Amino acid sequence: MSVLARSVGNAFRNKVRTAAVVAVLAVAIGLALAMLVANQAVAAKVQELNASVGTVLTVNPAGGQGFEGGGEPLTAEQAATAAAVPNVSAVVGTQSLRLRNASEAAAQAASGTGAGPGGWQGGPGGQAAASLTTSLTAAIDAGTLGGRNQAVNGTTGTATQPDRSLPVTATGIGAEVDTTGKVLTITDGTGLGDYTAESSSALLGTTLAEKNSLTVGSTFTITDQTYTVAGLFDAGTTFGNNAVYVTLPTAQTLAGLPGELASMIVTVDSLENVASTKTALETALGTDKADVTQGQNLETALSSLGSVKNISLIAFIAALGTAGLIILLIMVMLVRERRREIGVLKAIGAPNRTIGLQFVLEALVLAALGSAVGAAIASFASGGIASALISTNSTSTTAAPTTGRGAAMAGAAWGPGLPGGGTFPRGEAGPFGGAAQLLTSVTASASPGVIAAGIGSVFGVAIIGALVPALLTARIRPIEVLRGE
Amino acid sequence: MIEVKNLVRTFNSGDRTIKPVNDVSFELGQGTLASIVGKSGSGKSTLLSLLGALDKPTSGDVVVNGVSLASMPDAKLTEYRRRDIGFVFQQFNLIPNLSAVDNVMLPMEFAGIRKAARLQRAKELLVQVQLDPDKHARRINRLSGGEQQRVAIARALANEPKLILADEPTGNLDEQTGDHIIELLSSLSRDHNTTILVVTHDRALANKTDRRFRLQQGNLTEEPVHRPVVSASA
Structure with a gap:
């Protein structure tokens, strides 16, 4: 043994x-x-x-963000300045638009509630022209939260308010990425091709397309112009899929703000350089002109x-x-x-x-x-x-x-x-x-x-x-x- | 050849000092079958432990074939026990969860003998000590006292030691098996030139040995043996 x-x-x-x-x-x-x-x-x-989003910085106008705040809008020149900062591998400009269903906007205007949230007049950096009408209907119901916000912001003495639907977010993008800098997940159709040129093509979120019975090749309007659905994307969230992407020049034209940017998505070459590049961008663009932010919720997650x-x-x-x-x-x-x-x-x-x-x-x-x-x-x-x-x-x-x-x-x-x-x-x-x-x-x-x-x-x-x-x-x-x- | 020189072993018990082995000296030639008799507590087992390098003397020395045990390091003493000594303990001290054959194989395993060879030898030894072959694979705790005694003797013989130290080897055996064990030990000393030192109360066994010692209050004296010497001492 x-x-x-x-x-x-x-x-x-x-x-x-x-x-x-x-x-x-x-x-x-x-x-x-x-x-x-x-x-x-x-x-x-x-x-x-x-690896996915850790090297992305976002530049917003100083004092403004999305449709909030004030300050001066970002420009194409600032995008070029950002691109010249060491360790920056890519700069993608965006322009945000808020689309309201044309019929509902008309009904609300007739009921006199246009000065509330639905009649929002501000925009990124004071972009008053960024709120547009569309043939699309939002895929999200206002629900309790929407109603609550309406009560806080939209009532101006009127006894009763009509039900309101949420707006649709439209974003002009300079590359095939979403607002977080992540590559869009196209589930059907194709991308927009050249994102630096005006185009009558658009990408729709899957739920928005479903809500409006649209498929690849279908058309819809923004203001009076017709756009064709080139592809459908899945952002992974209900809110994210209630959105439209068009090329950056298209969005700038729609907003009537050629050369202006709502934000810039800056990609840094490595995670180690993110902090130093953020500082360099703040110096190059000026903290009184631009707010440079890291993925703070990513930091929270990490x-x-x-x-x-x-x-x-x-x-x-x-x-x-x-x-x-x-x-x-x-x-x-x-x-x-x-x-x-x-x-x-x-x-x-x-x-x-x-x-x-x-x-x-x-x-x-x-x-x-x-x-x-x-x-x-x-x-x-x-x-x-x-x-x-x-x-x-x-x-x-x-x-x-x-x-x-x-x-x-x-x-x-x-x-x-x-x-x-x-x-x-x-x-x-x-x-x-x-x-x-x-x-x-x-x-x-x-x-x-x-x-x-x-x-x-x-x-x-x-x-x-x-x-x-x-x-x-x-x-x-x-x-x-x-x-x- | 074993030479015991002025061997002393003392123990302290409270204020008292006990001397179970007190200035013991003797010599045993190779192939001698000797016995030590004495009353219980007279120090017989202590002397056996000193000769088997299980214990270290307070003073004096045991010299085996010219090598002093007193100056040997522990590792060498272990090797000495493994190679040159075969113990038969009064309470057998077999490993209870192993079979009879596994117990006999243990010393051979420690000596590095291959499994097949040690298995064969273990079986032969168990046959030699007259353990029923049906019981070779039986666990120790399922054997009777006499059977365990025989396994213990077989284990002591496993590595063909030069010196066998046996503490009451026939104490638990019936007369017939006891006689057989005595004959086996005699033939080992006679035919294989093995030195055997037996501690016993059995007068018959003591009278069949070549030399007989009596240990009394730690002092060893040799007594005449009342039978003819079986084999010539070296």
Whole structure:
């Protein structure tokens, strides 16, 4: 019988105790593996987020953003200045338009409520001409939030107000990207081709197209001009899909603001250069002329994910340490229990290393059994644990800010001053979607590689945990335990 | 050749100092079958432990084939026990969750003998000590006291040691099996030139040895043996 066979046999000497030890170990190892899976999933998500939108900066007119605020509009010259800043790899200008259904606008004007939100006259940097009529009907109902905003902003003494639908956001873009700088996901049809030239083509969000029974090749109007649907896109959100994209020159012409930009999406060549490029852009454009912002909701998301990553790492280490401690204590107990046997083995010539190895292997057998059960536990629990961690952290991170940008970052209501009521997540007007949305898309699955790495760590800890009692066996002198003779 | 020189072993018990082995000296030639008799607590087992390098003397020395055990490091003492000593303990000290054959194979495993060879030898030894072949694979805790005694003797013989130290080897055996074990030990010393030192209360066994010692209050004296010497001492 080899040392290994003897160790396996010893591990099952007391079956009830072995079952209890394995059960306790399995819980610790399962928790450790689940935490490792969560940690790896979050790390992958952080990498993905950084790779996708982490290098994007947004430039808005100083004092203005979207259809809010004031200040001077951005210009094509400023876009050229931004493009010349070191480490800037691309600059995409945008122009925003607010489209109102022509029939509803006429009805509201007749009822005298045009001065409210629906009759909003401001625009980015004071772009009064940016509100246009369209044949399109918004895909989003005003609902309670829209009605609430209407009550706050739209009533001017009139006793009753007609139901109001939300506007449709139209954006002129200089490249095939959305307002966050992410490449548009075209689900049907094609893109707009040359985004730097005027065109009568447009891209529609899937829900907006469905609401208006439009498909690729269908036509609709903005003011009096006819546009053809070149493609449909999926922005991933209901709000994002209630939108129209046209080329930048087209939007500038529609707005009557040639050469003006509502915002610029600046792509930096690497994540490491984002901070320095932001500073350089502020210097080049002037802080009194332009506000340069980073994906702050991305930062919020990354911060939350970082917390989850740290918590999961600490929990992994703690659970691993607990497993090691369990093994250590069990093996110390077994060594004490088998002192006489160890003495006998030494008396008949067993070297210390053989006896030590026997106990280490026995610990590994227990760790292997615990790992097998623990891996099963982790495969079922890791998703739930990761979700719970992320949910807790995203809630605590996004719940705190309730006003201004903080609220918008978390996808909270951006109500006052907006036409038509309803919520207006800043992420749609600004560069990024909500942090909560970014967080909820983390997928934690127990991949074989991660489980193998985790079990490898468990075995490492088991060896360390078993070494101490194994070394204790070297100190046992045979005569001490045989003196009972 | 074993030379025991002025061997002393003391233990402290509270304020008292106990001397179970007090200035013991003797020599045993290779192939000698010797016995030590004495009352319980007279120090017989302590002396056996000192000779088997399980314990270290307070003073004095045991010299085996010219090599002093007193100056040997622990690793060398382990090797000495593995290669040169075969122990038969009074309480057998077998590993309970192993089979009879596995117990006999243990010293050979530690000596690095290949599995097939040690399995064959273990079975031969168990046959030699008259353990029923049906019980070779049986766990120790399912064997009777006498059967365990035989397994313990087989284990002591496993590595063909030069010195066998046996503490009451026939204590748990019936007369017939006891006689067989005595004959086996005699033939080992006679035919294989193995030195055997037996601690026993069994007068019959003591009278079948070449030399007989009596340990009394830590002092060893040699007594005449009441039977002809079976084999010539070296």
